[in-house]
């Protein structure tokens with residue numbers, strides 16, 4: 001019996017499916033003959049191998065009419081995304097070159113940089129940094145954010161946009177009488193006051209100035225009662241989510257796989273770009289942005305009613321202090337190489353090396369009512385910065401006494417202002433916006449709803465996770481996760497590893513990991529949710545005061561994370577590892593990527609392949625260095641590509657940089673894993689519906705093409721359109737509705753070019 005996997009595959013193909021066997025293609029003829037031979041063997045084998053289901057699948061996929069069309073509202077909407085243009089089989093020649101362009105997808109031109117190729121250890125830290133700085137503000141805005149449809153084929157939004165839209169829909173859904181929980185009512189009210197652009201304009205800078213009075217005043221704009229430095233700092237950090245001199249957040253230790261969460265202390269976010277000198281290993285505020293920075297400082301002071309003759313002095317000192325602090329910051333890659341990340345230290349020891357801050361008191365305030373003691377461990381991500389910061393504060397205090405000024409206090413007030421700008425009138429926002437444009441920010445301004453959804457999520461993350469799960473991620477989501485992970489395990493078990501010890505370790509780990517929907521670990525019921533938000537009292541018209549309450553909610557959420565180790569994954573869209581769990585955030589399961597009424601071929605082809613890709617990226621660092629297949633498989637796919645696209649001019653461009661090699665393997669594996677998962681689900685329920693006349697594997701492959709073209713954040717690492725992978729898959733597999741070959745191109749890729757591992761298919 002021939003062990004060749006190609007043969008194994010052809011067992012699933014009936015002769016009449018072999019396309020155009022009468023054409024004089026030597027490869028095909030050869031295939032056909034072997035196929036007949038194998039068919040004979042097949043009959044002996046079929047029962048034991050349990051292939052019935054596969055042939056059933058095949059027969060079904062030939063008969064489009066056998067799959068009833070899906071007519072749910074979600075499907076009707078999804079069908080806008082599908083047309084013959086996204087069907088890889090409709091134009092096999094264009095297909096491998098510019099399939100993504102064919103349907104009018106716009107993302108081609110504006111490929112999006114993905115932060116870090118996620119094989120870097122600092123991915124996690126980066127993510128936190130983003131969360132911490134409200135970094136989501138910088139998400140891409142897709143052409144169709146507003147649901148524009150000018151006759152061209154609709155592109156999928158990126159996943160972040162899709163999630164924000166889903167949340168918006170929840171927040172805007174009509175109030176269903178008494179059945180809606182009190183907590184949900186509050187979230188909706190917060191969102192509504194945020195969307196009301198008018199009310200902040202009426203009160204202008206008044207609320208901020210009033211708040212300053214409550215905090216003890218500000219010498220720049222009036223009286224200052226000289227409150228103690230530590231007291232003010234503690235207040236800002238614990239009540240206003242404002243971290244002027246260093247930032248504080250919660251997360252696990254990178255090296256420890258236990259689920260224990262720690263307080264983490266990091267550099268603060270500075271308002272200006274910082275240059276890193278890689279020779280001297282020193283940071284310096286970019287001088288060319290200091291002037292715009294100074295100007296924006298003056299504008300803020302003017303908005304707060306400070307006479308303009310005070311600008312020079314206060315803004316000068318403010319900039320001087322900021323840039324002095326920034327000197328000791330360093331970029332992640334440097335901190336990684338110097339082992340400055342995740343430095344474990346007790347609070348007591350931290351007090352000794354950085355005495356200008358009252359660490360215990362301020363951490364106790366931030367995490368009240370949790371007990372924090374001197375001997376607790378915190379993780380510091382740049383201790384030299386913390387030491388420098390402390391020393392700077394000491395020196396400036398001395399200066400302050402001499403000069404009679406209040407730069408340390410001013411610095412803190414400006415940090416507070418930055419935190420509160422979203423709740424102030426639009427002149428503040430415009431000033432911030434103009435400054436960020438001056439520093440080279442080319443992002444379009446996010447629509448108001450976008451910012452409001454993000455702000456609502458900051459305070460109501462637990463509620464929104466719950467709501468998304470209730471509305472979107474039901475049983476079908478659990479099944480998808482289960483099938484994708486099982487099929488992924490199968491794929492990984494089948495790899496050939498460089499050495500036994502590391503493969504044992506990796507496989508054991510992969511088997512011990514347990515994928516789960518995020519809210520399972522902290523799914524609160526309605527009663528608990530209402531309790532969580534019990535103390536929140538929102539005003540009908542006063543967004544500023546609502547915003548302050550949201551900051552307090554954020555503080556509580558930080559405490560919950562520290563005490564329970566569970567985060568409501570609110571806006572998260574990528575899986576992460578936490579202890580022995582792989583957390584699959586509910587935010588992945590939103591339209592148009594997933595819906596419980598969709599044909600499963602669509603769910604598996606779209607979200608299934610995205611999830612497989614995310615999981616592979618998550619587990620990749622270990623796999624890629626220790627297994628042999630990734631390199632050989634990606635080279636196989638690449639030779640395949642060269643063999644069909646080779647032009648005289650292109651010959652010789654054989655090498656592929658490692659990062660691209662790796663991505664080719666990930667994407668091709670993700671396609672295989674998702675397909676295998678779909679088959680697994682088909683084994684359980686051997687029926688499915690259709691969409692736009694497409695069904696089963698045909699719909700699966702079209703969905704895969706669609707989603708990799710539109711919404712794949714890793715596409716820039718691909719050396720070709722990822723949809724070409726369908727061509728590779730179909731050149732070897734009997735599952736495809738037909739072979740994907742371009743007839744007017746002589747294709748002479750070797751028959752053995754399988755590019756896939758044995759257990760799948």
Ligand SMILES: *[C@@H]1O[C@H](CO)[C@@H](O)[C@H](O)[C@H]1NC(C)=O
Nearest residue numbers: 253255256257258259260261
């Ligand atoms: C991981 O953390 C746990 C709990 O804090 C601790 O007992 C264990 O020693 C740590 N393991 C390593 C490798 O640091």
Ligand SMILES: *[C@@H]1O[C@H](CO)[C@@H](O)[C@H](O)[C@H]1NC(C)=O
Nearest residue numbers: 306307308309310311312313
């Ligand atoms: C600023 O100008 C005001 C009047 O416009 C004046 O009273 C004040 O003394 C000036 N302050 C400084 C520091 O020049």
Ligand SMILES: *[C@@H]1O[C@H](CO)[C@@H](O)[C@H](O)[C@H]1NC(C)=O
Nearest residue numbers: 229230355356357358393397
């Ligand atoms: C803050 O408190 C600490 C601990 O009590 C103290 O050593 C430090 O001098 C205070 N910092 C300032 C700037 O007052």
Ligand SMILES: *[C@@H]1O[C@H](CO)[C@@H](O)[C@H](O)[C@H]1NC(C)=O
Nearest residue numbers: 299427428429430431432434
């Ligand atoms: C921002 O820049 C625009 C265009 O340069 C200008 O018209 C506007 O007045 C500026 N707004 C503020 C608040 O500085």
Ligand SMILES: *[C@@H]1O[C@H](CO)[C@@H](O)[C@H](O)[C@H]1NC(C)=O
Nearest residue numbers: 497498499500501502503504
């Ligand atoms: C790994 O294990 C297999 C069987 O378990 C054995 O045949 C092989 O020699 C081992 N390889 C190494 C490098 O130890």
Ligand SMILES: *[C@@H]1O[C@H](CO)[C@@H](O)[C@H](O)[C@H]1NC(C)=O
Nearest residue numbers: 523524525526527528529531
């Ligand atoms: C919600 O959970 C709490 C604690 O787990 C429990 O005591 C309560 O009965 C639950 N309420 C509902 C309505 O299920």
Ligand SMILES: *[C@@H]1O[C@H](CO)[C@@H](O)[C@H](O)[C@H]1NC(C)=O
Nearest residue numbers: 092093094097742743744745
């Ligand atoms: C194949 O032929 C079709 C029409 O016959 C043509 O449009 C297409 O460009 C050709 N493709 C290639 C790769 O030559």
